[in-house]
Amino acid sequence: MSEFAPSNSSARVENRSRPRRALITGGAGFIGSHLAESIIASGGSIVAIDDLSTGDRSNASHLPADRFRLIKATVAEGLAALGDDERFDEIYHLAAGVGVDLVLERPTEVIEGSLRNASAVLDAARRWRCPVLLASSSEVYGKSERVPFREEDDVVYGPTTMTRWSYAYAKGMDEFVALNHHQRHGTRAVIARFFNTVGPRQSGEWGMVLPRFVSAALRGEPLRVFGDGRQQRCFCDVRDVARILPVLLRRPESAGGVYNVGGDRLISVRELAQRVCAVLGSVSRIELVPYERAYAPGFEDVAVRQPDLTRLRTATGFEPTISLDQTIRDLASWMRQSGAAPQAGGPVARAAGGGN
Numbered sequence: 001m002s003e004f005a006p007s008n009s010s011a012r013v014e015n016r017s018r019p020r021r022a023l024i025t026g027g028a029g030f031i032g033s034h035l036a037e038s039i040i041a042s043g044g045s046i047v048a049i050d051d052l053s054t055g056d057r058s059n060a061s062h063l064p065a066d067r068f069r070l071i072k073a074t075v076a077e078g079l080a081a082l083g084d085d086e087r088f089d090e091i092y093h094l095a096a097g098v099g100v101d102l103v104l105e106r107p108t109e110v111i112e113g114s115l116r117n118a119s120a121v122l123d124a125a126r127r128w129r130c131p132v133l134l135a136s137s138s139e140v141y142g143k144s145e146r147v148p149f150r151e152e153d154d155v156v157y158g159p160t161t162m163t164r165w166s167y168a169y170a171k172g173m174d175e176f177v178a179l180n181h182h183q184r185h186g187t188r189a190v191i192a193r194f195f196n197t198v199g200p201r202q203s204g205e206w207g208m209v210l211p212r213f214v215s216a217a218l219r220g221e222p223l224r225v226f227g228d229g230r231q232q233r234c235f236c237d238v239r240d241v242a243r244i245l246p247v248l249l250r251r252p253e254s255a256g257g258v259y260n261v262g263g264d265r266l267i268s269v270r271e272l273a274q275r276v277c278a279v280l281g282s283v284s285r286i287e288l289v290p291y292e293r294a295y296a297p298g299f300e301d302v303a304v305r306q307p308d309l310t311r312l313r314t315a316t317g318f319e320p321t322i323s324l325d326q327t328i329r330d331l332a333s334w335m336r337q338s339g340a341a342p343q344a345g346g347p348v349a350r351a352a353g354g355g356n
């Protein structure tokens with residue numbers, strides 16, 4: 001029987017597993033803080049390494065101090081600070097430069113940092129003999145037109161002269177290194193290819209589409225949509241994602257495997273904007289922004305991005321449980337409460353994309 005059942009019984013089933021001590025890089029980030037919360041809820045404790053470059057201390061401020069420790073440092077510094085006596089049951093490597101905008105602004109930093117950090121974390125997992133989950137991305141599929149995307153599919157990238165693809169290459173390199181670590185050293189590495197993950201605590205600062213839309217809708221400002229808005233994406237609530245990651249990592253059979261993680265219900269970006277306005281009762285209008293005005297000339301977007309979730313479902317029984325409407329409401333509540341609504345009137349390039 002899988003450890004995870006897609007019903008109300010899931011929390012009970014997971015709680016039966018022994019409490020874990022987990023290391024989360026990027027643990028003060030969006031997905032990382034929800035993952036920490038989920039592991040703590042099942043009795044575990046967390047050490048998080050985060051340099052707070054895109055994350056925020058407040059994301060984890062509600063977590064109990066005796067079970068959540070934040071090391072404010074880069075991945076390399078944080079691992080060095082931990083020392084040889086530390087022991088972990090599992091590692092989640094989520095720290096990364098995230099978002100299309102960040103990649104366009106600082107590609108070298110993103111590429112070099114990605115590979116260096118993945119290698120350092122894999123070496124630590126080998127040393128501590130514990131399983132490690134690496135966060136990859138649907139970007140790895142590039143501009144493949146064969147949907148839904150399956151883990152073993154061929155991928156198609158744009159040329160290296162287009163900076164936009166560097167994130168895909170970088171995440172792909174991380175995957176190679178992790179899989180090789182598994183083959184050569186027996187490291188229990190698992191790759192999670194995240195598709196659009198959304199929910200409370202997600203910052204819109206680096207071009208993430210849903211927080212941008214929700215923020216604009218709350219302010220009554222236009223929701224800016226790239227191109228004709230017909231590009232399609234699948235969204236999954238971060239709480240569903242956070243809940244399934246430990247289940248995936250703790251299965252010994254997951255080691256050396258690549259798994260799509262996300263929702264598989266398609267929605268166009270234009271429909272998403274309409275949905276946000278409808279759910280929040282916003283009078284904002286939707287404004288179409290040509291790609292060439294939003295990004296550098298020649299920017300390529302991906303028409304349809306949809307995961308095939310067969311492998312994840314078979315391994316874990318995963319089914320998303322939180323509706324998109326609920327996610328929109330919860331994200332809006334969080335923005336109202338925290339005052340975290342980003343400036344919707346910022347540069348157009350950051351306002352409308354299918355970022356991540």
Ligand SMILES: NC(=O)c1ccc[n+]([C@@H]2O[C@H](COP(=O)([O-])OP(=O)(O)OC[C@H]3O[C@@H](n4cnc5c(N)ncnc54)[C@H](O)[C@@H]3O)[C@@H](O)[C@H]2O)c1
Nearest residue numbers: 026029030031050051052053054055074075095096194197
């Ligand atoms: N959110 C999504 O839809 C999505 C989609 C695909 C992939 N991912 C991947 O999931 C992971 C988590 O993303 P997220 O959405 O939570 O973003 P996030 O920006 O909220 O989280 C990343 C965290 O890592 C930290 N960080 C960045 N570089 C660091 C470094 N060198 N040392 C220490 N800490 C560092 C940041 O401060 C941040 O807290 C990333 O690897 C990202 O590529 C996310």
